[in-house]
Amino acid sequence: MSYFKNISKIQYEGAGSDNALAFKHYNENEVVLGKTMKEHLRFAVAYWHTMTMNGSDPFGQGNMIRPWETVSGMDLAKARVEVNFEFLEKIGAPYFCFHDVDVAPEGATLKESNENLDVIIAKIKEGMNATGTKLLWNTANMFSNPRYVHGAATTNNADVFAYAAAQVKKGLETAVELGAENYVFWGGREGYESLLNTDMGLELDNLARFFHMAVDYAKEIGFTGQFLIEPKPKEPSKHQYDFDAATTISFLQKYGLDKHFKLNLEANHATLAGHTFEHELRVARLNNMLGSIDANQGDMLLGWDTDEFPTDIYAVTLAMYEILENGGIGAGGVNFDAKVRRTSFEPEDLFYAHIAGMDTFAKGLKVAGKMIEDKFFENLLNDRYASFKTGIGADIVSGKANFKTLEAYALENSHIVNKSNHLELLKARLNEYIYGNK
């Protein structure tokens, strides 16, 4: 059964093609800096936004036209599995990602939920085998069900902590069963509303206990994928504990978890935290913590997580520059944690949206690759810090200098000369790369 009858496999037609259902830049076998685009980008489709989301928002009901929404319950869950694999094959994405509750409905008890999952996971496994597609990551949704009102691993209610642990245990078993390359934790309700009723110390200690239990259980059952934490500053919690990359890294280091985890960084979460996406990628990269990315973009005029498909070539180029400088995305990938707008309600829009995102990332990859090859920015950077390569600067870096030697130097060198950054020149150069003139 086909759910997208009018759409065949999306082909690369090159820049200038007028075919809305063709790639203009994503040519999976094209080589950039020694690797194919497919190997660099490792695109993944997010089950929750593409197979499950129905367009509802706080002001209106679901409005998406989805040919598979003719049945309900487990029948709908099974239909969505078929949709997933048809979509992956037609769009040409090698990976997908899901939360437990995206793929199978929750039952009245934990046992029933797990039984539902077992049926659907078996069907997903068949689909993966038939299509050769893979699971980039799975995760447990520990934020939608009312039981998680006060958090999951950071709840005040130990019964909830136990339930969450059971849910992640099942998630890790699922990851093993499906050969997931990563397992994600996003702490949607791991935060607080008021410090007056919050034992922050206990909550953070418990969060670390929870992660250690996950690491131990993964070892026990032979899960060898990478663990990822996805930072986000707020929404739905007023203050989320995994606020941004720096906060999350320091938490992991404090509790001896840094060798077990990397970060799954999301563009819209970065901007909600008051950072650019490239800032978050750089912080992670410097700490050897760049694990994977959730590709999307926010809206400058809106203060919440709009999860739009990434079309901002400027931001994506700078993100790809960080990823290339990191030596690639490793076991991670580029997951479209992005949803079509409510006004884009036809099934074809799912294709237009992914094509737009994949083309933007492919173009960003090509531009960033050229920027690295040319070494223009690398040379500029080396030049900017040249004072630390010789003389007093070299003494500072090597550890030879101290306050006394520096004072002696400064007393002789009161006339300080700084150089201009020529920042506008630099931005104009970046534009030339994006325009394709360089």
Ligand code: XUL
């Ligand atoms: C929410 C978000 C999640 C995570 C997985 O903002 O990004 O969908 O990616 O739970």
Ligand code: CO
């Ligand atoms: Co995300």
